[in-house]
Each structure stands twice: as structure tokens, then as C-alpha cells.
Amino acid sequence: MKKSLEEHLEEAAAFHGGDCPGQTLGVRLARAGLERLGVDDPLSNQWRKNLMVYVEIDRCAADAIMVVTGCRVGKRTLKIMDYGIMAATFINLQTGTAVRVLAREEARHLASVYAPDERNKYEQQRLAYRVMPDEELLNFEDVKVVTPAEDMPGSPISRVVCGKCGEAVVDMREVKVNGTNLCRSCASGGYFSR
Amino acid sequence: MCEPDQKTVAVEDAIGLVLSHDITEINARTHHKGSAFRRGHVITGDDIPKLLDLGKENLYVLEMNEDQMHEDDAAVLLAGAISGNNAQFMPEPREGRINIIAGVTGLLKVNVEALTRFNLVDEVMCATRHTNTVVQAGDIIAGTRAIPLVVEKKQVERAVAAANQADGLVSVLPLKSSRIALIITGNEVYTGRIDDAFEPVIRGKVEALGSSIASVTKCPDNLLAIRQAVLEARADADLVIMTGGMSVDPDDLTPLAAREAGAEISAYGSAVLPGAMFMAGYFEDGTPVLGVPACGIHHPRTIFDLILPRVLAGEKITSDDIARLGHGGLCLDCEECNFPVCPFGKSA
Structure with missing residues (x-):
């Protein structure tokens, strides 16, 4: 890996606004995932457009994964799947190879082994997750991911106007109800009310 | 070429010799006229009574030496x-x-x-x-x-x-019965704006040659989506056929996507009308990929009909093969298509 763990941890803390066990886990998870894919420099031109990550949690680790991989929501290379699981899947879009990396539940209990001098549990985890070997901290799984074509990076493939609110909807997010295109909010109720 | 000497031989001496002309018989009952012995017939002992019946006592025969x-x-x-x-x-x-x-x-x-x-x-x-x-x-x-x-x-x-x-x-x-992955590209088809017209045409031609469509994937004009579809589909296919996106518009990404999915394109552009925008290539493991331009929908026969059987027969299509198709590669657009009983594709 072109950058060291320390460098990544610093960058993640700066981006996220502070260091924490979740950040550390996210950095370790991302570094291990990329290593499995043979990615040395994720920010290089070769990988900038050929990496995609599915993150299964919307907490600190997601930010760290973003920093390490260079994948971004706005570039459509980072997908948040809000499963509430400390895991992420890293995909080499060039080959379709995908590896899912999961933080092992057992690692939480091993924190005291790897940072015995630290009494604060939170701090103990943060320090332990820096040094714990991959095989104790993480689980790896080869998986297959087929991203819907309309979720791929690139120009929007469609643009329709909601038949109710009149707002434009891109990339086939509209829902057809009785032959009329509606935005999701109008079709089935949104996260907001007016 | 030298025609051997013709000579006259008595019927009885003609056994084993070659008759140099037809001998006609007229059946008095049926008034049918036909040949009793054809030119080239080798005379046997059994023939002699019949020849005599026909009034033939001497015959023109060809002499055949040991050379x-x-x-x-x-x-x-x-x-x-x-x-x-x-x-x-x-x-x-x-x-x-x-x-x-x-x-x-x-x-x-x-x-x-x-x-x-x-x-x-x-x-x-x-x-x-x-x-x-x-x-x-x-x-x-x-x-x-x-x-x-x-x-x-x-x-x-x-x-x-x-x-x-x-x-x-x-x-x-023999044509190999192949499992074919069909990848249909185009925003207009993917978003459902228009119905796809490629699948029935390709399916018909493929099945007529004893192969089958193993998967059909529709893709928008998005490089990453098409590449992903190719990577996904080819794992389970002997041949990948891509349609649409073969022209030179900015939305036409098929050859690039095939290349980015690992194919080496041996020919893009062909010396055949219809089918100038055709593409042929191969993945590292030898799996072929063909790109069929839009002419494949509305012309009964295109370069696809010339190349598909050769691919199914296991031939590796080179740019030289495609270039040679130029001579005879002009479809006459007949009102009634009689392919293959026509000059289309008959050059090499």
C-alpha cells in the first residue's frame, strides 16, 4: 500500500473530525480490502474510475473508507447500504472481482489483549484495532456484486418530470403509477412532509 | 487433352471395350425412344445378344491401354x-x-x-x-x-x-452448439422508452444454427454498466454478442466497453454492406465477442450472417478475413431475400 496506516489514520481523522475506534476499523477494513484486490494506490488514475465500495454502515467507518479508497457518494463509487453491519465490499470494476470485509465481533473482546495498558475501553479498542493482525480483526469473503446499470458512474441515463410535484427525476428513480411517472416521495410518501 | 482413337470392332470381339457413343433403341410397342447403352459403357458377354437384336454387328469402341x-x-x-x-x-x-x-x-x-x-x-x-x-x-x-x-x-x-x-x-x-450471452445496449431500450428489436432477430439466427441464448442483459449507454454486463455474462457463455452502440456517436460505447472488459478487438469496421460498423474480437481465454450494428434489425441479412457460422465453427476471425469479405460484400437488397442463394458474402 502506497500510504502507511499512520498516514491514512491521520487523513481519516482530519476528514471525520477526530480519531475513534470506528475510524480505525474503517481504515483497516479499507486497506485490507484494497490489498486483497491488488490495489496499491487507490487514488491513482488506474483506480480512480475502477473502484467501487459498498459500505454496510452509516457511521464513522464509512468516512474512513471514503478517505482511504477515494470512493465518493457523489462520484457514485461509494454506495451506502444501511445494514448496520461493520462491513464493506470492495470491487475492482475492471475485472468484477469483489471482496467483502467484515469486522469480526471477536475482535472487540481481544482489545484488552492488544492494548493491555489502556484502561479506557474506547481508547483500548482504538489502539488495539491499529495493531491487531488482519486475521483476528477481519473476515474476508469473495462475493459477486452486480450494480444496477442506472447506479453506475456516468451521465444520467434518463430524466423525467414527476407528474405530481413537477420536479425532475434522473436515473430511473421515478415510479410509474397508473401510467404516470411520479417521484418516490409523491408515489409512496417521503421522508418529509409539507 | 487427347481423345483416344476410336475404332470399329465386331460385336463379338468387343467384350471389355468401351462404347464410344450411345446406342438408341426404339420400343415398337411403346414407341419409346431411349438409349439402350450409354456412351462409356463397358461391354460384357451378356450385352452381345441384345446388341445383335438391335442390329448392331459392329461397334465404335475406344481403346484403353494400360496408361x-x-x-x-x-x-x-x-x-x-x-x-x-x-x-x-x-x-x-x-x-x-x-x-x-x-x-x-x-x-x-x-x-x-x-x-x-x-x-x-x-x-x-x-x-x-x-x-x-x-x-x-x-x-x-x-x-x-x-x-x-x-x-x-x-x-x-x-x-x-x-x-x-x-x-x-x-x-x-460442424457448428458447435454454443451458449450465447446477448448484451443489448441503448438508453432508449434500457429505460423502456422503446421496445428492443434486436433480441428476436439474434435469437432466430442463433437458434437456426443450433445454438442458444444463455442470457440477455440490457444496458444503458454507460461504459461501466456495459463493461460490468460483459464481465458478468461472459463467465457463462461460449460467445458474447453485443448489439447497438456500434456507431461513432458519443453515446456509442460498445467497442470501448468490450475492450475495457478485456477483449482484444480484431476488427472494428467491416468491408460489408450492410454491416460496416461490425466488430469482432476475442477475450484472453479465446471467447469471441461480436458487435452487431443497428442494420442487424432491419436488413434480413448482414455481415452477422456471414461471420456467425464461422465463429460457431470455431474459426478465429481476423481483420484479414473481414477485409476479404469486401469482394461480394455488397447486399443487393432484393425485394425477396434468397440468401444464401445469392452473391452476398461469396468472395472467399
Whole structure:
């Protein structure tokens, strides 16, 4: 890996606004995932457009994964799947190879082994997750991911106007109800009310 | 070529000799006129009473010395040398000619240069159908014969050697029953704006050649989406066929996506109309990928019909193969399409 763990941890803390066990886990998870894919420099031109990550949690680790991989929501290379699981899947879009990396539940209990001098549990985890070997901290799984074509990076493939609110909807997010295109909010109720 | 001497022989002395002309009989009862003995017939003892009945006491016969052979014997030798893999014939010439037939359904391959060398030999001939034609088991693919009734052995030997050197002049490559991944590109189809018209056309042509569509994936004009579809589909396919996106507009990404999915494109652009925007390539493991432009929808026959059988027969298509299609690569757009009984694609 072109950058060291320390460098990544610093960058993640700066981006996220502070260091924490979740950040550390996210950095370790991302570094291990990329290593499995043979990615040395994720920010290089070769990988900038050929990496995609599915993150299964919307907490600190997601930010760290973003920093390490260079994948971004706005570039459509980072997908948040809000499963509430400390895991992420890293995909080499060039080959379709995908590896899912999961933080092992057992690692939480091993924190005291790897940072015995630290009494604060939170701090103990943060320090332990820096040094714990991959095989104790993480689980790896080869998986297959087929991203819907309309979720791929690139120009929007469609643009329709909601038949109710009149707002434009891109990339086939509209829902057809009785032959009329509606935005999701109008079709089935949104996260907001007016 | 030298026609051997013709001479007159008494019927009784003609046994074993070759008749040099037809002998006609008229049936008094039916008034039917036909030949009782054909030119080339070898006279046997049993023939003599009938010849005498027909009023023939003397015959014109051809003399055959030990350096010569009868056209029927020559035809059997010639047919044997001409027939390569999956080409068969019955060793029973009719009027000196033997037809060679396809033993299996497949792609006819004619070694055109060897055929020409064969036909440059005096006193023999072989005519074939065009190479790279799809033939059904049992179809006639070639005919051969010696030209004179009595032929010089050395000419037959020369012709046989020419054919043997090429392992036969005609052979049939069986078509492999392949699982085909079809990738249909275009925002208009993917978003459901219009119905896809490619799938039924491709499916019909593929199934007519004994293969099947294993998967159909629709993709928008998005490089990453098309590449992902190719990577995904080819794992389970013997051949990838991509449609749409073959032109030069900014939305046309098919050749680039194929390349980015690991294919080496051996030809993009072809010397055939319709089908100028055709693409052919191969992945590292040898899996072929073909790109069919939009002409494939509305023209009954395009370059796709010329190349698909060759791919299914296991041929590796090169840019040279595609370039050679230029001669004869112009479809005449007949009101009623009779392909393959037409000049389209008959160059090489």
C-alpha cells in the first residue's frame, strides 16, 4: 500500500473530525480490502474510475473508507447500504472481482489483549484495532456484486418530470403509477412532509 | 487433352471395350425412344445378344491401354481425394460424375487455391459450392468427373496428388452448439422508452444454427454498466454478442466497453454492406465477442450472417478475413431475400 496506516489514520481523522475506534476499523477494513484486490494506490488514475465500495454502515467507518479508497457518494463509487453491519465490499470494476470485509465481533473482546495498558475501553479498542493482525480483526469473503446499470458512474441515463410535484427525476428513480411517472416521495410518501 | 482413337470392332470381339457413343433403341410397342447403352459403357458377354437384336454387328469402341483408365474409375479416385473431413460420396458414378455430399450440418470449407490447382490438371474437373456456406447434412457440396471417357492415369494421379496435398478440397466443419450471452445496449431500450428489436432477430439466427441464448442483459449507454454486463455474462457463455452502440456517436460505447472488459478487438469496421460498423474480437481465454450494428434489425441479412457460422465453427476471425469479405460484400437488397442463394458474402 502506497500510504502507511499512520498516514491514512491521520487523513481519516482530519476528514471525520477526530480519531475513534470506528475510524480505525474503517481504515483497516479499507486497506485490507484494497490489498486483497491488488490495489496499491487507490487514488491513482488506474483506480480512480475502477473502484467501487459498498459500505454496510452509516457511521464513522464509512468516512474512513471514503478517505482511504477515494470512493465518493457523489462520484457514485461509494454506495451506502444501511445494514448496520461493520462491513464493506470492495470491487475492482475492471475485472468484477469483489471482496467483502467484515469486522469480526471477536475482535472487540481481544482489545484488552492488544492494548493491555489502556484502561479506557474506547481508547483500548482504538489502539488495539491499529495493531491487531488482519486475521483476528477481519473476515474476508469473495462475493459477486452486480450494480444496477442506472447506479453506475456516468451521465444520467434518463430524466423525467414527476407528474405530481413537477420536479425532475434522473436515473430511473421515478415510479410509474397508473401510467404516470411520479417521484418516490409523491408515489409512496417521503421522508418529509409539507 | 487427347481423345483416344476410336475404332470399329465386331460385336463379338468387343467384350471389355468401351462404347464410344450411345446406342438408341426404339420400343415398337411403346414407341419409346431411349438409349439402350450409354456412351462409356463397358461391354460384357451378356450385352452381345441384345446388341445383335438391335442390329448392331459392329461397334465404335475406344481403346484403353494400360496408361489409361475409364472415367468411372477415375471419378472414384478423384472423389476420394477431393473429400476432406465430413465430406462423403457413393463410389457409384452416374454418367461419369460423382457428387460429394456433406456428412454433417456445418460450414463448408473449400480450399480454393488447391481447387484451382486441381482444375488446372488436364482431363479432370471439380466444381464446388462457395466456401464458408452453411450446408445441411446430405447437401451436395461438390461434383467431380473426368472429362474424356478414357483418361490418362497420370493426369488422374496429378489431380489426386493436388487434392491430397490439401487434405481434400472440400470439408465441413460442424457448428458447435454454443451458449450465447446477448448484451443489448441503448438508453432508449434500457429505460423502456422503446421496445428492443434486436433480441428476436439474434435469437432466430442463433437458434437456426443450433445454438442458444444463455442470457440477455440490457444496458444503458454507460461504459461501466456495459463493461460490468460483459464481465458478468461472459463467465457463462461460449460467445458474447453485443448489439447497438456500434456507431461513432458519443453515446456509442460498445467497442470501448468490450475492450475495457478485456477483449482484444480484431476488427472494428467491416468491408460489408450492410454491416460496416461490425466488430469482432476475442477475450484472453479465446471467447469471441461480436458487435452487431443497428442494420442487424432491419436488413434480413448482414455481415452477422456471414461471420456467425464461422465463429460457431470455431474459426478465429481476423481483420484479414473481414477485409476479404469486401469482394461480394455488397447486399443487393432484393425485394425477396434468397440468401444464401445469392452473391452476398461469396468472395472467399
